Amino acid sequence: MTDSSRHSIAPASRPSIGLQLPSQLDLSELSSELKNSLPTGTLNDADVAYLQDASAFLMRLGRVLHAQGTSAMRLEEALGGCAARLGLRAQLFSTPTSLFIAVGDDRVAQTHMVRVEPGEVNLSRLVELDALIDSIGKGNVSLRQGFEHLDLVASAPHPYPAWLAPVAFGVSSAGAACFFRGNALDVAFSAALGLCLGALTLWMDRAAATRRIYPALASCLAAALALALGHYLPLSPSVITVSALIVLVPGLTLTVAMSELATAHLMSGTARFAAALVTFLQMGLGVGLGRELVQRLLGPTTLPARSAELPAVVEFVALAVTPLAFGVLFRARRRDIPLIALTSVLGFLGARAGAHLLGPELGAFAGAFVVAGISNWLARQLKRPASITLVPGIMLLVPGSIGFRSLNSFLERDVLTGTEGVFRMFLVAATLVGGLLMANAVLPPRREL
Structure with a gap:
């Protein structure tokens, strides 16, 4: 998409849907400033109304995505892609407890900040949200229908x-x-x-x-x-x-924190x-x-x-059963469980092979590369989020148990073993992130989520 198309406010052919916006998302001041700052005739009433509706939808989508435990890099990419499809120019900033969205151009913009609570991963809802973003971009779903769908996703029961x-x-x-x-x-x-x-x-x-x-x-x-x-x-x-x-x-x-730091989401x-x-x-x-x-x-x-x-x-029995449990805990759809199990098993075996060749800590790089590579390939082929198989698959590789055992060593006054455990935990986390980034560079998922 060209830069000019991303920065356009609202195509004149897109009609307003006339939604009643909540008071905290009132963009009347932004609309007035836009009208006064741009040349006469640049924005008509339909454009201004469309801007209001699309901005409100973007804010609502951000809150729902954040509630599903989405990382900052994936959330900002998803919202940025949706904004571009809607003809909006948006600047986005996300942390585990807040979400900032600025809509407008360099001359005038209005920023919204929402205080949110860290969410828990819900893979079934991520699938629905990814499909909604695609449908909005293709024009198959109106913004009014998009709001209704967001409400349904946010209130969907546990699968x-x-x-x-x-x-x-x-x-x-x-x-x-x-x-x-x-x-x-x-x-x-x-x-x-x-x-x-x-x-x-x-x-x-x-x-x-x-x-x-x-x-x-x-x-x-x-x-x-x-x-x-x-x-x-x-x-x-x-x-x-x-x-x-x-x-x-x-x-x-x-691991997610290290990944965000590595991708400049400081x-x-x-x-x-x-x-x-x-x-x-x-x-x-x-x-x-x-x-x-x-x-x-x-x-x-x-x-x-x-x-x-x-x-x-x-x-090996545990290796076959544990990914199924992670699929339930992360609320994956039943139809995704077989792919989750397959990806997890291959990633675990890849980590074991890498550990045999490179050592136990660096073997995590191979496991993460396998999990992310398979997840990205499935995302490209099936047109759904890579997170569906990536998050459960990486759970078998994360270094949490190493850090927990290092704490036990400190409690037992074994400072040397505890310090070694902390170093190993960070080393494994860093190698996992390296494997994820390498897989994304070799085979991008082409999906924001």
Whole structure:
């Protein structure tokens, strides 16, 4: 698209749809300034009304996209592409808690700022929003219909029954225990604790106050129960603790933050990076408190002799099942689950092959390149967001468990091991981002989301 077409305000052939705008999106002042600043006859009443409607739609779309956990780079690209299709010139700025949109040209523009809360990833809604942006750009959907569709997407129910989310939480925890070479008891109790923490999530998400303390509370419960079980059963409390909390560990948040920093979205990346560190500290506080309580009540832990590890084939079973759980947790459509599983398995195998050739940390580069490359190819072929398979696929590679274990080392006063773990966490995150950027350069997805 040429620069002149992007900067045009509104094609004269596009009629106004005459929507009643909310007061916070009132562009009457902008319309007056535009009329006064441009040559006579440049904007007629239909153009001004179209500008109002299109700007309001862009703002509403930004809020809905942000609520689906969209990263700053993808959100700004999606809104910029939609604005260009609508004939608007827009400048966009997004952080995890705010959204700025300036509509207009260099002579006059009006900026809107919205305070938003960080959203959770909802892949099924992203598919609907991507299709809506395409339909708006092709003229198949009017702006009035676009507003109605946005309301439907924003209020769409969870694609799975509520009870399935805790089950997926438990399955993810069991899979993590398999990847961490746990024995049968480790896997069983990791699944049970994960199921309980997933059920607790449903209750604590109802209010902001309880939602804020959930990482620390869940970590305290997981660490206390795992250590208490370790007094009597031949299992590993550390494996059970990190496995039960694997969904809460902010490894994906850290990877997204590093990706935003690498693509010059500095404010958003810094804020997300700080949020990940705070979550790590909350979880470390919870683990330390839980362990201290158990040691005060039951005395020092003397772990019984552990039973034999599970056979290697169990890891492949976990590799086949865990992506299905991530698909449920990220609210993917049922029809996308097979592709999510395939992409995740290939990415994991790519990471293993890369680790064999380059080392365990740098092997993450190969895994991320495979996941992003497959996701981008599917996005081009199927004309839908690359995030559908990219986000669940990258979850098997993110370095959250490394950072969590480094916190455990610090709590046990093993500063050397803890420092090494922190360095490894950042190295893995950096190599993951490198693989994602390389895949985007070699095979661009041609989709904003």
